[in-house]
Each structure stands twice: as C-alpha cells, then as structure tokens.
Amino acid sequence: MTAPFDPTAESVCYLNGTFQPLSQCQISVLDRGFIFGDGVYEVIPVYGRRVFRADAHLERLVRSLNAVEMANPCTREDWLALVREVIARNAQDDQCIYIQVTRGVARRDHVFPRGVEPTIFMMSFPFPHIQADKRANGVACITAPDLRWRNGHIKSTSLLGNVLARQLSAEIGAAETILIRDGWVTEASASNVWVVRNGRLCAPLRDHDKLEGIRVSLLEELSTEIGVKLDFRPIAEWELRCAEEILLTSATKEVLPVTSLDGRRVSEGRPGAVCQSLYAAYQAAKDVQSS
Ligand SMILES: Cc1ncc(COP(=O)(O)O)c(C=O)c1O
Structure with a gap:
C-alpha cells in the first residue's frame, strides 16, 4: 500500500506563525486537539511543487471550520501563501501538505473556550506514490x-x-x-x-x-x-x-x-x-x- 506517513526530522513545518523543523515543533498538552480531538484538517497533494485543486481543498477546510464553529483564522490568500512557503522549504517535488487547525489551548472543559487563539499547524511529507x-x-x-x-x-x-x-x-x-x-x-x-x-x-x-x-x-x-x-x-x-x-x-x-x-x-x-x-x-x- 502507500508508504508509511513518515515526515523526516528535517521536514520544515509551520506552527502558529513560525516555520521550524518538525523535531522542534511543540504544543501544549492542553491543546484541545490533543485533549478532545477538537480540530479539523486537510491533506493537499502537491505535484512538481504545484498544488493540486488548491481552491477545492481550502474551501473544504473552511466548510469544516464552519461545521465545528471555529473562526477561519486566515484568508484564502494567506492559506495559499503558507502552503506555498511550506512547499518551498521542503525538499521533495511531490509532497502532501497536512494542515491542522485546533480550537487552541485552554483549561480542560468540553464547552468552547472564549478568546483563545486556534493552533495552526502545517507539515509536508513526501507524496507516498502507490507501488x-x-x-x-x-x-x-x-x-x-x-x-x-x-x-x-x-x-x-x-x-x-x-x-x-x-x-x-x-x-x-x-x-x-x-x-x-x-x-x-x-x-x-x-x-x-x-x-x-x-x-x-x-x-x-x-x-x-x-x-x-x-x-x-x-x-x-x-x-x-x-x-x-x-x-x-x-x-x-x-x-x-x-x-x-x-x-x-x-x-x-x-x-x-x-x-x-x-x-x-x-x-x-x-x-x-x-x-x-x-x-x-x-x-x-x-x-x-x-x-
Ligand atoms: C474518511 C475519508 N473519506 C474520504 C477521503 C477522500 O478524500 P480526498 O479525496 O479529499 O482525499 C478521505 C481522505 O483522507 C477520508 O479520510
């Protein structure tokens, strides 16, 4: 089947405003993504460093955010710029860009927290071409x-x-x-x-x-x-x-x-x-x- 999901330690990620190696990315254990799985995500294929059906993926991300009542933290242009930057900072021509947005870090309580910034994470992994x-x-x-x-x-x-x-x-x-x-x-x-x-x-x-x-x-x-x-x-x-x-x-x-x-x-x-x-x-x- 597909190769294991195996981003290398050198893979450059985006986390809450900064680009950093995967091995250095850290989030709080109180992140609601960790505690509740309270987040949404996308997996976007990239071929020859070009994003495949970018608009459709970003539109679905917005639909997912709306469905769980999370504000969209970025404009379409901002999302696209971040995706392109992650692609540029990683070595492979064919990649998958993983985007995850969680409801952020808060005291553990099922009720949505107020005034909390979402956690925005992006990583790239080599496109796992089927054998x-x-x-x-x-x-x-x-x-x-x-x-x-x-x-x-x-x-x-x-x-x-x-x-x-x-x-x-x-x-x-x-x-x-x-x-x-x-x-x-x-x-x-x-x-x-x-x-x-x-x-x-x-x-x-x-x-x-x-x-x-x-x-x-x-x-x-x-x-x-x-x-x-x-x-x-x-x-x-x-x-x-x-x-x-x-x-x-x-x-x-x-x-x-x-x-x-x-x-x-x-x-x-x-x-x-x-x-x-x-x-x-x-x-x-x-x-x-x-x-
Ligand atoms: C449950 C489920 N259904 C369908 C799909 C196919 O979606 P897409 O074509 O956007 O990758 C996925 C992709 O990961 C999935 O997780």
Missing part, C-alpha cells in the same frame, strides 16, 4: 460495520472510528476497510468508494455520513470526459459484492482499483477498464489543475 504492482494488480479490501459518528462530512481530527476500522484491514495486510452502515456502503476508513455496475460508475450519495473527498467532484468531471455515466445513489452492500469494478479515491491513492474484497475476487480479479481510464484522466488532470 507499481498495486497499481497494476489492484489492492485487497475488507468490509466492516461503519460504527463512526454521524458527522463524517466534517474533516475532523477526531478519527478514532476511522483508525479502528483501518486497523482491521492492516492486520490482514489489506489496503482498506470499506464501511457498511445498515446495509449501505458509506466510504472507506480514509477513502471514498466507487463501484461500476452495468457499465455505470456509481458513488454513494453526498451526505453527512461520509466525507466528500476532493476527488468526488473531480471524478464527476473525469467520468464525463471519458464518456462513462455516473450515478450518485445509495449503494447496497450486495451491489458492492457483485460489482464489475470497485475503486477507491483519496489524495494519496488517487484512483486505485480494488481487486479483492473480503478474500474474494472482484469480477475477474484485475483492474477494470473504467478504473484504468479514470486513472489516466486523473494523471492528465494533474498537469492542468495544479498551480
């Missing part, structure tokens, strides 16, 4: 009940439900855990899930049960480009199990074929035509949609 054999052969996934809270649309740092779900697949060497709630596919622990049925690409409805990945709108555009019909509709668990293709999308997976589900082959057990066309279109989009 060639995974791209060529597809990956294995398992399913599990979706036991998370009902605000999956918020990109919140409160990720324990996702962490526990992901661990299930990690323990058996699978790439992802696809989550099922009441018989319907929601998403995976850190990816959106797509199926191909009767030649049509299908994605679960955009709602509060799942995060709307930045790749959701992108695949909407790319499916039109490659001439494949796309339906946003509820996807039953049984449909997942007899899908012609299953795809995962995320900032780091891009478009990744799933060729085994719960130990059974998906269709012929090879990446399907829709996935391959979308992946090719995605690669082309990187050139034109990065800035």
Whole structure:
C-alpha cells in the first residue's frame, strides 16, 4: 500500500506563525486537539511543487471550520501563501501538505473556550506514490460495520472510528476497510468508494455520513470526459459484492482499483477498464489543475 506517513526530522513545518523543523515543533498538552480531538484538517497533494485543486481543498477546510464553529483564522490568500512557503522549504517535488487547525489551548472543559487563539499547524511529507504492482494488480479490501459518528462530512481530527476500522484491514495486510452502515456502503476508513455496475460508475450519495473527498467532484468531471455515466445513489452492500469494478479515491491513492474484497475476487480479479481510464484522466488532470 502507500508508504508509511513518515515526515523526516528535517521536514520544515509551520506552527502558529513560525516555520521550524518538525523535531522542534511543540504544543501544549492542553491543546484541545490533543485533549478532545477538537480540530479539523486537510491533506493537499502537491505535484512538481504545484498544488493540486488548491481552491477545492481550502474551501473544504473552511466548510469544516464552519461545521465545528471555529473562526477561519486566515484568508484564502494567506492559506495559499503558507502552503506555498511550506512547499518551498521542503525538499521533495511531490509532497502532501497536512494542515491542522485546533480550537487552541485552554483549561480542560468540553464547552468552547472564549478568546483563545486556534493552533495552526502545517507539515509536508513526501507524496507516498502507490507501488507499481498495486497499481497494476489492484489492492485487497475488507468490509466492516461503519460504527463512526454521524458527522463524517466534517474533516475532523477526531478519527478514532476511522483508525479502528483501518486497523482491521492492516492486520490482514489489506489496503482498506470499506464501511457498511445498515446495509449501505458509506466510504472507506480514509477513502471514498466507487463501484461500476452495468457499465455505470456509481458513488454513494453526498451526505453527512461520509466525507466528500476532493476527488468526488473531480471524478464527476473525469467520468464525463471519458464518456462513462455516473450515478450518485445509495449503494447496497450486495451491489458492492457483485460489482464489475470497485475503486477507491483519496489524495494519496488517487484512483486505485480494488481487486479483492473480503478474500474474494472482484469480477475477474484485475483492474477494470473504467478504473484504468479514470486513472489516466486523473494523471492528465494533474498537469492542468495544479498551480
Ligand atoms: C474518511 C475519508 N473519506 C474520504 C477521503 C477522500 O478524500 P480526498 O479525496 O479529499 O482525499 C478521505 C481522505 O483522507 C477520508 O479520510
């Protein structure tokens, strides 16, 4: 699967107004991100030092902040300038920029503190390109009940439900855990899930049960480009199990074929035509949609 999330000690970060090496970044143990997971985040892909779909990521950050009633501490221009500065201060051409904003440091109390500055943190890690054999052969996934809270649309740092779900697949060497709630596919622990049925690409409805990945709108555009019909509709668990293709999308997976589900082959057990066309279109989009 993807390489471990491994920013080197030399990675230059941004923390509350200053740029500093990761190893020197320190925050208070009373930070509400640490105490409550009271924060939101973004992961933004960078190719050849250019930010991919920057506006969409920054708009989602603002939506997440609004959803948890935190003021947006920066303008779009300020965010972009900070992101570009972190990119410039790090060595790799292909990076992922992680942004986290928490409600700040306060006496431990569930109630929102007043007059507290948010904690703003950004780091860069090398873009964890998927290994060639995974791209060529597809990956294995398992399913599990979706036991998370009902605000999956918020990109919140409160990720324990996702962490526990992901661990299930990690323990058996699978790439992802696809989550099922009441018989319907929601998403995976850190990816959106797509199926191909009767030649049509299908994605679960955009709602509060799942995060709307930045790749959701992108695949909407790319499916039109490659001439494949796309339906946003509820996807039953049984449909997942007899899908012609299953795809995962995320900032780091891009478009990744799933060729085994719960130990059974998906269709012929090879990446399907829709996935391959979308992946090719995605690669082309990187050139034109990065800035
Ligand atoms: C729960 C969840 N769903 C979906 C996604 C895909 O979102 P994006 O395409 O913006 O990376 C992610 C990405 O980390 C995620 O954590």
